[in-house]
Every structure is written in C-alpha cells, then in structure tokens.
Amino acid sequence: MVESDNKSVMLIPIFNDQAYYTKAFNYGRSTGNYVEAVQKWADASFCGHVVEKLVANIGDGSDDKPLRVLGVGSGKGKIELVFLNKLLLKFPKIHTCVVEPCVNLLTQYQHNIKEKATNLTFDWQNRTFEEFVKLQQENSLKYHFISACNSMYYVQNLQEALQSLYDMLAPGGILLITISADYAGTGKVCRTFPYLGSETSSQDESPNTASSSPHYRDSADVHDALRQLQIPYHIDTYKCHRMITRCFDEKESEEGNLALDFLTHTLRFRDAPKDLFQQVLACIKDCSVQRGDDWFFQLEHVCFFITKPT
Template structure:
C-alpha cells in the first residue's frame, strides 16, 4: 500500500465524525498526544531561548510603553507563558490578549498561569473564549508589538487572509511568531496522504511566499525536531492509544467507528513511517517556527 491514499476519503465517509468539531474529544485526544511527544518540552526550550531574543532585538531599547501581546489559539498556553516570562525581563509592562475557542484549554491556561511564580506579576491578561474569526470581528483597529500563532495555521481555511490580518495587526517594529507542522512531520504526512480536509498542508515556503507580498523586513526560520511515541496506537485495548489515534486521524472515536479496512491501512501507514526502538515505536513530529519582523 506504499504511496496509496487511505481508501474511502475519510472526511466524506458516513462513519466519520470530525475531531475538530467535537471540543471534548479534541481536548482528550490532544492531551493523549501531548503526554507522548517531546515536542512540548522542546518547544518550551525554543520559546525560552531563541524566540525572545529575536523579538527583543527588533524593538527600540528606549521604548518604555506597554508591550502589547496577542496569542491566537493559545491552548493551555505553556509556550505563550514561557515567552512572556522572558519578554517581561525586557519590558516593564505587558498586556497579553489570549484568544482560545476551547473553554477547557482556557481553564488549563489559567491554571498554568497561576502556577508561575512572580515572573508575570506585571503582565495584564485579557483571556477571551473565541475563534480567530470571532476575535477578528471584535477587535477592529487593535495593534500589537507581538502576535503569536502556535499550531493555528493548520486549522484555518484561508491561510493568506489570516497571515495578512496577523501581520497588519502589528505595530511598526512588531514581531509575528508562526509555529506549525513541518513537511516531514508524520501528522502532516498522514493528513495529506489521507486527504484529510479538516487539516491543511502548510509548507514553510508557502508561508514565506505569502509574507513576502507584505514587504516584511526580516524572517528568521527555526526548526524543531521531536518525536511521538505511537506504541499504544497498535494496542487494541489501550484507551490512551485510541485517543492518540483520534488525534492522528482527526476523527473522533476512530478505532471504534472506522471500518476495519481503514483502521488496518492507518496502522500500516503509521508502522511504515515510524522507527522501532527498545522502548517503543516513534514517529517524526517536527515543527517550523518563523519569526517575522515588521
């Protein structure tokens, strides 16, 4: 089956129920994924070390005004909070607007924020439960020193429009941070292979091309290497493995709902695109980060 698409386009099948449209199932599936990948640990390292310096270097050191930050699709917010802790060392006052459609992720965000010691005492948070489109319609004229979108481009119908809006929402000398799946990420490979229409193929070259028409001053490209332990996906009775399969396929209750043929093809695809080690089966889970200067 090498090179063939998963049979019966998943998003048009009778059994298919979109994970994207089921907030509770998505939260559970993402939680299973988060526990089985080192992506988040590596992302926090990147957002603690490399990303803050690129943003700070773009600002005037004499500027003492309030630093305006927008986090789009912030989720549980650990990456945004890590970045804000570093920015707080340079900017004495920060206002952070956090936008996230899931109430459960916003609850996690507030818990994570409460667990951070004094580093964020002078950061004012405005947390809004809203989609990108809902927020865009409500914030006409808002401008930010930094706009950060972590794993949001994959879920947007019109990538060009979103990138254009995020860039236009920057102040002069502002920074746009975009973090998304790289081309050799097994998730993106699978979503493309299975004609998964809930997710969009995002190539760094495409994003850079869309940005070029805005005459951006500078783009720094960072690459993040990580893996997912998908061992439990092959264990029929593993509830965690089933949740992880939901995230991989973006189909709610995939193991129970999908026809046997499709389940077998998906597991075969994952097996062929992973590496077996002594402690489990691992698939590539790499990401690209672009830091764009206006």
C-alpha cells in the same frame, strides 16, 4: 465520505467534539516532549529571533508602557508562558490578549498563570480567530509580538488570517507562526491521506486541493500564502516526539483510541474501513522510530518569523 471495499464511511473531524478533542489533546501532549522541545528551542533561539530584535525595534519598555502581546489559539498557555518569561527579561510590563475558542483549555491557561502573573496582565477572549478579527476591526490596537503556535490549522481562510495577523502588528513588531513541517510527521501523514479529519470524500479531494482544508495545513501552505501576500519572513525549525505505542494495541484501548484520533484528527478512527486503517497505521509507523518496546512519532515544526517595518 470515504469509499472502501464498496462501503461508504463518514470520517468525522475530531474538532467537531470539543470535549473529546481536549481530552485527546491533553493525552497527546502528555505522551510527548513538545513543551520541553519548545523550551530548549526558546533557550537557544527565541531571544535572538524575537526579544533582542524587539528591543532594537521598539525599545526596552523603560517608558513604563507595557509590551502588547497577542496569543492566537493559545491552548493551556504552556508554550506562551515560555515566550512571556523570555520577554520579561527585557520588558518589565506585558499585557497579553489571549484568543482561544476552547473554554476548557482557556480555563486551564488561567489556572496555569495564577502563580506566574507578576508584571503580566491578560485580556481573555474565548472566541474563534475569525470572531476576534471582527472585533479587532472596531479598534486600532496593535501588538508588538504575536504568537500563533499550531493554530493556523483551524482558521477558515489561511491567506486572510495571515494578512489579518500582519495588519495587527505594530511597527517593529514580530509575528511568530509555528506549524507542522510538510515533509515529516503529521504533515507527511496528512498529505498522504488528505481526507482524514474531513467530511469530504477521498474521491473528491487530492493532496493538492486538500491543503485548503483547515485540518491539513502545513509549512508548505504557509510558505505559499506568505509569498502570495508578498510578506517577507525567515524560518527556523525544532523537533520533538510523541510516544504512540498504544496506537498499535491489538485490542482496543482508550489510550490507543485517543492517540490515534489525535494523530488522524478523526473521531473513532479505529472504526474506519480496515484497508484505510491499516494504510494509515503503516504511514504512522513509517514516521516513527522504535526504542525497545515503544514507538515514538517524530515531529518537526517550522517557525516563521515576520517583522513589520518600522
């Protein structure tokens, strides 16, 4: 509940409506260069950070055993396929377990790999990470590479999730976590307005305590959790952008609503109190650059690399 001008308005998290979230997610991705930025980063950094180190740690798969990969919050699979294609350069066989709670996104992933599944096998898990962890406790399967790209926002307990991921690594395995930087883009907006995408009140939640909310975790939260767990890591970063011109439409539009709701993690954010709406919009603009008539929201992601000792 957010109080503004003596009125109380409930801000509803966008993830409460999975169908709308998927639509907003797809629209947001269609207006940005996220996949291209990850591809460029992977071309420059992924092989050195992951592929070559895995070869050194566990061998090159010449024993005919598949490389075991786990994807957490895999979405449509476009990012994971970038990583899998890099891994296939050194590992002839790969078995991937895909954990994705949104059935629509999982279906799109399955469609995306139809023509790219040579030497790849999949185990599809349409469930939350917490549900998967409970199942995982019943077997001892370990993974050589785990990717959790932009998925730690939604786990119930960040520290427990990171410990579970680390425990799932095979000796010599590597865990990659990517998440928004706390000092730029989405991280900056969320730390300025920590109650967005949450049903808690702006009167009850400060930027510090809001970091426990699943929608507002960022790189600083992952840093803190890994340090508390005493899990060593190293980091890298990459930047991307999203065109958000329609956010500033004077008249309401579907595209503008999708862009706003995805940025704020809030259903029907345009219905928020006028003063809050204007403050958030100003913050979004402050995190953007203008090119001609268009506005581009500047995003930065921090990549955490964690290696399990052999």
